Amino acid sequence: MSQSATAPAEPINWHQIFLHIDADGDGLILKSELRYYILHRPISELPLSEALVDNLLARVDYDNDGYINLQEFYALVNVSQEPVVxxxxxxxxxxxxxxxxxxxxQAHVDRIYLQHYTCCPPPIAIPAFCIAQIGVFVYYAVGSEKSTTPYSPVPFDSPLIYDPMRRQEAWRFISYMLLHAGYVHLVSNCxxxxxxxxxxxxxxxxxxxxLLYMA
Structure with a gap:
């Protein structure tokens, strides 16, 4: 592809996280339960000491009743500590x-994905782009006076290549993706x-x- 796009990470719904941990649905989670989950699920490389976890839970247990409600849970996940902690x-x-x-x-998202997965009609955009790129490469390779190497030819005089001095030729902003610097570039891209x-x-x-491919 011409450029790689990275989708932004979806924000975590901490209310839903709280509801999942609150097994009995009474709006309260035992502080000892949260302590257990934090200490016994070391997802991060940073080891959390028992003293640190006890201190953090004590800080957010505002009414000191041994339970963590939703407000206190929000305070815990936004605790004023180092980002790694x-x-x-x-x-x-x-x-x-x-x-x-x-x-x-847990499988809900997977089911939605599979429901939208269909081969009818079959994929046409990606094969079309690949065929077009191969066709353009063969055209310039055959017509070039230089021998074809893993990193050439590069048709600098092509009307498809991006030229900053010819920005009025708007098609160049899109057509340049059909050109490749040698067959290594072409094969890896396809x-x-x-x-x-x-x-x-x-x-x-x-x-x-x-739209994504041409972005």
Whole structure:
């Protein structure tokens, strides 16, 4: 692909995490239970000492009743500590919530993904892009006076290549993705497009993949 895009991480719904850990649904979690989850689910490389966890839980247990309510739970996940400590606590709580969540609920996202997975119509955008790139490469390789190497030819005089001095030729902002610096570049680009793009296209449809590919 011309550029790789990274989707932003989805924010954690801490209310849902609280509800999963609150097994009896009374709006309260035993402080000793949270202590156990944090100490016995070391998702982070940072080891949390018992003294540190006890101190943090005592700080957020405002009414000192031995239970953590939703407000105190929010205070715990946003505790004023070093980011590595806070992240270690958050990861432990998320891990605890997932372990207490029924498998049917954990598989909900997978079921949605599979429901949208279809090969009818088959993927057309990614194969079309790959065929177009191969065709353009063969055209310039055959017409070039220089021999084809793993990293050449590069058709600098092509009307498809991006030229900052010809920005008025708007098609160059898109057509440059059809050009490659040698067959190593071409093969790696097409392989990555097929490995990543084909599964995505079967779920998210061709037009979304086209927009992503051309971005």
């Amino acid at each position: 806070r992240n270690a606590i958050r990861r432990a709580l998320v891990s605890a919530a997932l372990s207490l969540t029924p498998r049917s609920q 392989l990555m497009a097929c490995i990543v793009g084909l599964p995505l296209e079967t779920v998210h449809k061709w037009w979304r993949l086209t």
